[in-house]
Amino acid sequence: MNDTGWRRYAAIGFFAALLMALPAHAASVLNAEAAKAVFAEAKAVSDKDGGALWGMKLFGPIMLVDPETRTLIASEPDETLKALDGVFVGTMPKDMLPANTALDWHGKRWTMLQWPVWGDRQEQARLLAHEMFHRLQPALHLHPNDVPNPHLDTLEGRLWLQLEWRALAVALTSTGKARTDAIRDALAFRARRTVLFPGAAEHERGLELNEGVAEYTGLRVASADTASAHWIAAGKLLSSKEKTWVRSFPYVSGPAYGLLLDDLAPGWRAKLTVKSDLSVVLAAALPKGAAVDAVAHAKRYGEAELRVIETERAAANEAVRKAYRAKLVDGPILVLPNLGQHFNVSFDPREVVPLDEAGTVYPTITVSDDWGSLAVKEGALLSPDWQRITVSAPASSTERVGAGWTLTLAPGWKLVPTDKPGSLTVKKD
Incomplete structure (x- = not known):
């Protein structure tokens, strides 16, 4: 899954959730040996293609990140990493969200992969080639475009x-x-x-x-x-x-x-x-x-049968949309702005729910910005222009936990009321 720079957003890799088998090296904790096995497999995938598809080799700088421990292991040196047994180890920066994506970091174009890297060998090779291609996109002048439909x-x-x-x-x-x-x-x-x-x-x-x-x-x-x-x-x-x-x-x-x-x-x-x-x-x-x-x-x-199935789904989906609209549009809300340079988003693209002009609901999503970080498990609304994210309002301006979400405010930030009764936003002291 690609992004236009992780400072803007990073969508969780689609295949990471689809793959069923787990290779032996991915069952362990992320360490140097496990990382080297993934890097070697990525190199083998690239060598198999040999640059035939796009006129350049897929393989390049790769980093593996563990979202739980925030461990980062890279295939190439970086000023912030320490050499260890043939790889380069450090801690993922606070303003970086783990994702399967491509990003520019410290003057290099990287492929980022979340740990563990799921899948049997064929599925893993597919994921590696997919993400390594995203690293090449700027050089191919195929700049990414991520517009929901x-x-x-x-x-x-x-x-x-x-x-x-x-x-x-x-x-x-x-x-x-x-x-x-x-x-x-x-x-x-x-x-x-x-x-x-x-x-x-x-x-x-x-x-x-x-x-x-x-x-x-x-x-x-x-x-x-x-x-x-x-x-x-x-x-x-x-x-x-x-x-x-x-x-x-x-x-x-x-x-x-x-x-x-x-x-x-x-x-x-x-x-x-x-x-x-x-x-x-x-x-x-x-x-x-x-x-x-x-x-x-x-x-x-088989249009007739498809229409029956989709008619039933549409009715059920309308009930879901109605509930989300009541929760994230009509009721008291907490609005968190996209302040620009440090806005990061990580989400699963397979679960989104459009709410027409209001934007798109992401049932699970993680967001970070200068104001702190937000982890959501029961739905957040991202505006069409990506300028704000909305969750249901907490019980009071002192609460940092709401219905299916947890907010961690950065030092110097607080919740303040908006013009909408019961609704809040963030403000720097």
Whole structure:
């Protein structure tokens, strides 16, 4: 999972929560030997690719961080770290949040990985390649773009997304005309979705280019061969069961588009820019053909059953949204501002709940800034412009614990009332 600099935000690595098996070295405490094993595996993953995908090697400076002990072990020296048995050890700075991400630190571009690094060997290789790609993004001029897609939490948004994925799965496991027809269907379903939700095309494009391309890289490098990659990607298209795809959809669709582009448009990676849209690039690689009636073709992919399922989900989800709105918008609240340079956020992208113009709820999230740190386990609302985070108000201005959250104020800061009855914010003495 990438960020635009950990001083702005850091999203918790998606795969860290998906992986089921735990390698032997990851079961131990983070120490020099365990760290060297991960660094060696990352180097082996990079050597396997040999720079073939992006014209440069994936491997570079890596740091492992233990969120519990705040131990930091790096593969390369730094002025704040101590050399120990071939690695470099220190303590994670207070203003740094642990995450699977890429960051600039003391003049170097690093890959950061949370300890333990979960997964069997193939899954771990995929995670390593994904995160190492994020380190290369600035050099590739593919600057990250992390814009949530709240329309993908609606009935119609989810419906047409899953129809697109089903068609892409058929394309990945077919050849010739069958593959072409399935790709046309997928693109038609995608176009239908973007018509229903103006602006969706640009938002999806940006996040897919960021996380989707990284995940494609991970899958390509980790898979035994191309056929295996196709089947793995197809399986994910048909089995994704996340609570929401608002932020996590690129992990599913990105590899599919990348692998199909490998088949139909060799050299596409060298032409990729920050303005690229993977679906547009794939459409351009197809032979000319008749326009697809998305509504008519949707029936072939089980649209009727999907609609029943998504209608039931939408009703249940509306109750969740209503409860969050009452708690984080309508009722007494505690508002914590984004003061700028030292604002850090770490969250799980698979659990977000959009609240329309109010912003997005993150059921679990950790935030830090000059005013201190906030740990949330039962929902916080992040504004659309990332300028404030809101939780339910505590019982009084002297309380530092509320409904599902704990606040640690930095010295010299205190809670003060706002104009809204019962609501608070922070202020420096």
